[in-house]
Amino acid sequence: QVRLVVPMAVVFGPGSVPRDLPRPLPFRDVQEMEISVNVRTSVTSRYEMHYRSTTPREEAALAAVTAREADAALHPLQDTTMGSLTMYVVPETSSLLPQGINVYVGKHRSALVRAVGSLAALQARLREVTQVMSFTASSIAAALSDRVPSGQLSPDARRYLKSSLGYEITFSLLNPDPKSHTVDWDIEGAVNRYVKPVLDKLSLVANFSVDSQILYYAVLGVTPRYDKESSSFLLSAHSLPHVINPVEARLGSSAASLYPVLNFLLYVPERSHSPLYIQDKDGAPVSTNAFHSPRWGGIMVYNVEAPASPQASLPLHVNVDMARVMEVFLAQLRLLFGLSREEVPPEFLLENPGNEGLADWELDHLLWAHTVENIATVSTTLTSLAQLLDKIGNIVIKDDVASEVYRAVASVQSAVTKLSLGHLHAAFQASKEAVTSSERAFFDPSLLHLLYFPDDQKFAIYIPLFLPMAVPILLSLAKIVRETRLRKKEPTKMD
């Protein structure tokens, strides 16, 4: 049974302590909740809460003017192990949080929560905060998607990237009209300045490798419509699925590694189809001019302004604004991983993570989901391997396959133990090792059992071989037996 333990500290600032505390501060409390995935599988979530009041230094930090400054000042005073959360409760009338906002979630692993009258109401609000900052029942169910009975989970729930040991990111610039546009993009600089910080933060989750390419004369598969009102070309939402395929063949993703590939394409439309806008389902142009496909990547359309004078010499030199492009691509990268900020209740204010790309609690969110997914994958793999070996007795298990299986079992047990102790990082590393070992054991080339030998084939092969040979042998045996019997009788007959 998997138990997910989240160590939490709830710190009451001056004037925010609810009146109906069961015991005086500080005290500890535990809340357990069961997330049931199917009839046999369930995951227990356990929040170990430590209620205490602020230390003088924390009080000084909470006296800041804005929530962001308070959060920055509180950061060095917190427990920053992965998976843990700290909530600071500020008085109801505090001006630290803007009007109408009840919760401020910072960049790290802390939140500022506005006090409510009773402890029960405060706990309800704290539960909401933990749901946002660690995991929800649906995010765990999505991670264990292959165990959920298929009627219950909508097809869209399994759209985030599966947990993998590494990912390959490819940035491609598509220039279908090099005669009109000479496009320059400083991709190396952009990767170094904007992408590397994000990937660095995500490097705990997996290995990332980045490459880039420029493709000429690569066209979209769809002809955009000309709209007279806006004098621009429009791509409607339902033609977008057909855009990707003609391009994919030229992307060369088969040459990349065995890891899942994420493609980010920047398309500069032809002179004759400029400007090109993407329309959403309601017909409104999309502000980012970009769309993404789950588990594949994203495409952004970069429009080039028409030259001032119609006699301007072609080709036009285009310098791509990489910051604007990377803002969209990195947002798409977050969405592909499932880090969306859209389902947050309206009275929450989430701090912008800045160039790091994701907040610490979002990283934790990913780690929870991936750890649970890894553990489920390992147990399914090892169970099916055991069933396979039971069914086909002839398969020989090599020593290294056996040792990989032992290692996988040990690692997954260690991962489950560490999860129940609240050590998220160690649990994640153990689960990664478990997945590597179990995949290596399951997909070992020596485990291929080829010979299916049904009984009627056994008869058909051996009988024509042995029956003619056996006939004289059996007859001779019968003769021998008869002779022996006769000889036994004879001494009594002869005198």
Next chain:
Amino acid sequence: LQDQAEQFLRSGHTNNWAVLVCTSRFWFNYRHVANTLSVYRSVKRLGIPDSHIVLMLADDMACNPRNPKPATVFSHKNMELNVYGDDVEVDYRSYEVTVENFLRVLTGRIPPSTPRSKRLLSDDRSNILIYMTGHGGNGFLKFQDSEEITNVELADAFEQMWQKRRYNELLFIIDTCQGASMYERFYSPNIMALASSQVGEDSLSHQPDLGIGVHLMDRYTFYVLEFLEEIHPASQTNMNDLFQVCPKSLCVSTPGHRTDLFQRDPQNVLITDFFGSVRKVEITTETLPLDRDVAAFESKFPEEELATEPLKYAEQLPVAQIIHQKPKQKDWHPPGGFILGLWALIIMVFFKTYGIKHMKHVF
């Protein structure tokens, strides 16, 4: 609410793969290669890229010395459609098409040195199309004239794929004699199967071409190709129409299908769910605000330059060591029980029948 209803009828896959296998060699089996290439062509036209297609052809017809029209493979004697095309990418060719390689591709138990183009890298959201053609019989399919794959092995391979969630839904099409016997033993969920003939019936070929000298295509696949030529990536034709392709009047054999393992109603399954590659897209509405005035980033985990020795071409293999290696001593094992018993029986019978005095000739 309609959106939700739509969601449950849709397939829920994010990528498509195709494994197309032609199992027979020799020039007179031209039609099997033409079958496979016509499915390959349709699948590419409808959007599945080469990186997601594993094409296995047991023999080369286009460049066969007996081909009067080299570099072409035609599907009909009017020579309108050259299914070989300009950009065929064959992943397993000639003698590499074996039962073992086929099962390795399906189950993923591939040696680590296999290139990416020869692997089926599907995941739990992949819809896979598997098309097989060749000579077959009741419960088996012949590979390369020397081995066969049975329906039980195939069903077990699919079960191994399901255990590892290597597919979301699988469409299995087979065009051989008695093809329906190959899908009788499937027991894994989410598999739909089509075959060109029932057990006891032969699948017949289409017309021969007198110029090329062989039969160009099999009837079932010929009519399937005709059907698929009408499909374009946005079409809404469903599987029920594919089941109607090639009725007995045209095909002489009775095509069969099996949908009991499949969860969705074939009415709601689009042809492009398996033959094409229509991706789900979402509009990107969020951006990540970036601070533009940032200097070059110092990574927390600087890449270490591994000090490697320069490799010399001539020293890749320890040649001297290999050619002077003594052959490995194989351990001698005494003969097993069955052989011993057989020989003992034969010797005993011989000497009993002919008398013991012959023993001295032996010793």
